[in-house]
Amino acid sequence: MSATTDTSAAKTATEDHPSSAGDGGGLGLRRYRDLSLLPVILVLGLIGFIVSPAFLTSDNLLGVAQQSTELSLLVLAEAMILISGRMDLSLESTIGVAPVIAIWLVLPADGGRFHGLGLLPSWTAVPVCLLVGALIGAVNGFLILKLRLNGFIVTLGALTMLRGLQVAISQGQSIVDLPGSFTYLGSSSWLGAPAPVWICVLLFAIGGSALAWLRHGRALYAIGGNSEAARTAGIRVDRVMWAVLILGSLLAAFAGILYTGHYGSISADQGSGWIFQVFAATVIGGVSLNGGRGTLFGALTGVLTLQLVVNVMTLAGVPPLWNQFLNGAIIIVALIISRFASGEKQD
Template sequence: MPPATELRALPETGTTEPEGRRLKLARLRDLSLVPVLLVLCLIGFIVSPAFLTSDNLLGVGQQSTELSLLVLAQALVLIVGRMDLSLESTIGLAPVVAVWLVLPDHGARFNGLGLLPEWTSIPLCLLVGAIIGLINGFLILKLRLNGFIVTLGGLTLLRGLQIAISEGQSIVNVPRSFSYLGSATWLGVPAAVWICTVLFAIGGSTLAWLRHGRALYAIGGNAEAARAAGIRVDRLVWAVLIIGSLLAAFAGILYTGHYGSISADQGSGWIFQVFAATVIGGVSLNGGRGTLFGALTGVLTLQLVVNVMTLAGVPPLWNQFLNGAIIIVALIISRFASGEKQE
C-alpha cells in the first residue's frame, strides 16, 4: 500500500484514467474557447472595421479587468469545491467603507467620518475584503453552515450595508490613490490590464506547479481523501476564501478608478457574469477541475460577444439573456465533453 503522501484524490465516481489522457483532456479544455475567440474577432471585423483597432481592443481589455478579478476569485473558490456569492457585494462595499472612513464631512451628499489619512484608503479597502473572507470562512468551516446559504446571505447583507453607508448615493469625491490604478496607462496599455495579467499568471503558476496549488485540486476532487493524505483542508479553504474576497475588494479599487466614482449599486448582478465566464471557461461547479487560463478565456469571450453586439447595434437589453444562454450551452457541452457519469 502506498504511503499516505502519495495518495491522489479521485473523482467520486471511483473511476481512474491514465495520467497522460487526463493531461491531454485538461489541455483541450483549456484551449476550447480559443477558436471561439478567433471566430468572434472575425465576426467583429466583418461587423465593423473599428473592431480590430487598438482603441477598441484596449477598451475591451480595460472593461474586462474588474470582472476578470472576480472570475479569478470565483475560479479558485470553485476549484476547492466551494462557492462564494458574496463577491459581487464585496466589490462595492469594500471601497465604500474605505472612503467612508477616509473622506471628511464636507457637506456633500455623502458624508465621511474622516478618521484616517487618505493614503490608507487602499489598505483599508483590502482589509475590509479580507475581513469578509475571514467571516465567511468562520461561518462555513467552524460553524459548519451551508456555504451557499452563508454567501447568499452575505451578498444581501453586504449590499444593504453598502447602500446604508452611501445613503443610496454615488460617491464622486474619491481619494486620488483610488483613481490611479484604474485610470493609469503603462506603456500604452491600461495599468489594470497589466495587473490582471500578472495576477492570473501568478495564480495559474501556483495551481500548476506549487504544492499548495495542486492541493486545491485534491481538496475539490475529494476533500476526505485530501485530508487523509495530510493536506490541511480547512486551512487552505479558509485561505482561498480570504484571497477571493481580497481580489474582489481590489476589483472594487480598479472599478472605482476606471469610472472615477463608486456607484450605490456597484457590482449588482455581476455574479451571473462571473459564473457564466467560469463555467464556459471549463471550471467545474463540482470542484477539482478547471484552470485560470480557461476562466480568463471565458471572460474574454463574454466581453467580445458584448462588444460585437454593441458594434452591430444590438440593444444591450439582450446581454443578460445571452449570458444565461451561454451558461446553459456551456453546461451541456461540458457534460458531454468531460464524459462524466451523472445520476
C-alpha cells in the first residue's frame, strides 16, 4: 500500500473515529461518550453501599468482576464487529457449542453420563475449542462476504443451528466430567484475583490499543463509516471483515472456556439469551449500531454498568425475573440518548 493510500485510509479512519470528532452536532457530547457511564457507575456504587454494606467488600466486587468476564469477551467481539459495520448474533451460541464439541471429541465413550468420542487426548480440548470458534467465524464470513448473503439472517440462522447442535451433542444435559486443563483458566486465581479478570483486562487493553494505533485497527472505523470509501482508499475490506468475524467467534469460544472453568460444567443451554445483554452493553457503551463509532473502553463500561445494576438489585432483594425487562429498557433508553447526543439517524 502506497504512502498516499495509507494517508487516505488513516484520514478516513480518523474522521469516523469518535474520539476524533469535533464538538459540532447533536448536544456536543460526542467526545465525552466514552466516559459518559463513569458517573453512572459511581452512582450505582453509592446506591449499592446504601442498600447493603456488603457491596463494597472485596468478595462482592471480585464476584461482580468474575461474573462480568465472559460477557465482556462477547462484548469485546461484538463491539469490534459493530464498529466495522456488521453484527454477529451467533456469538451467544458459539460460547456454548465450541466447548461442547471440544469435550465431545476428547472424552472417552465410557466416561460418566456423557458419552464422548475419545478421538483426541484431553490436553487438546482448549485448542480444539478455539479452532471450532474460528471455524464458525470463517464459515459466517464465507457466507456473508463471498456469497453476499444478508449478515443478520446468516448469523441468526447460525445461532439457531449451533444451539440445536449444542443440545443434540450434549444430549440436553450438563457435562461435568471435564479435563483439568479445560477448567484451569476459569477456576484459577492470580495475585488475589480470578484469572479471567486479568485475562479480560489484558484482552481489552490489547484490543483498544490495536483500534487506536494499528493501521488495521483504525481500518475498522473506516469500513464501518463508509466501506466503499475505505475500499477506494486501498483497504482490503473483505479480508479485514473476514478476520474480524473469525476473531469475534474465537473470543466467544474462549469465553466459553472461561465460563466452563468458572462453573465446572457445560450446560445444554450455555449462552442462551446472552446476545441481548451483549447488545445492551455495547449500545449503552457508545458503540453505534450503524458502524464506524465507539470504543472498547466504552463497551467495557457498558458491561460493568449492567453487572452493577444486577448486583445492586440482588442485594436489594429485587427478584431476578426483572433482569430481562431491565436490559431491554436500557437498550431503548441508550438508543434515544445516542440519537440526540450524536445527531445521527438510527435506521
